[in-house]
Amino acid sequence: MDVQKNGFLSIEQVKDTYLAGKVSGKAKAQEISFNDILKQKSQIMIPRQDLRFSKHAAGRLEERNIALSDEQMIRLNDAARKASEKGIKESLVIVDSLAFIVNVPNNTVVTALDRTDSEDNVFTNIDGAVIV
Numbered sequence: 001m002d003v004q005k006n007g008f009l010s011i012e013q014v015k016d017t018y019l020a021g022k023v024s025g026k027a028k029a030q031e032i033s034f035n036d037i038l039k040q041k042s043q044i045m046i047p048r049q050d051l052r053f054s055k056h057a058a059g060r061l062e063e064r065n066i067a068l069s070d071e072q073m074i075r076l077n078d079a080a081r082k083a084s085e086k087g088i089k090e091s092l093v094i095v096d097s098l099a100f101i102v103n104v105p106n107n108t109v110v111t112a113l114d115r116t117d118s119e120d121n122v123f124t125n126i127d128g129a130v131i132v
Contacts, residue, residue, distance in 0.1 A: 039085075051080055051102065057109045064114055066098060079130040080104060088128030095132055099123070 009017070050073075053061070060066075068076070072095050083091040083104045093100045094115065101111045101123070115121065123129075 051077055051107055051109050053109045053112075057100075057112050060112045064112075066112060066114060068095075068098075072096065072098070075132045076100060076102075076109075079132045080107065083128055083130050086128060088130075090126045090128075092123045092126045092129040093132070094129070101126065 061068075075095050076093060079093040079095070080091070080102050083093070083102065088104055091102045091104055093102050097115050099113050099115045100109050102108070103110050
């Protein structure tokens, strides 16, 4: 029933015209959430950036004879990405027996150490941790 005489359709008419039979239990189950779409588009728009190592962190790796494998580097980058998604700014990232402090907004490892070298395993000035 056309309630309005100005030529515009009512909400019920639009709903009946465009949504009739299109929303079913199966369609609802297969819908993609807004968050999933946002993550997908964000990854397309923002190219993946590998972590940089500060001069201090590079020096620590060298003096402690720490060599990262390709697989460990991938996990470290993935952990930094996860920290970013959670809004962490300064993150402790633990990869195997190695510990890294990562400045997430700058995508930079600021220090690195072997957890077995740390005397008391106390990490300060972080607001999150990722263990991979």
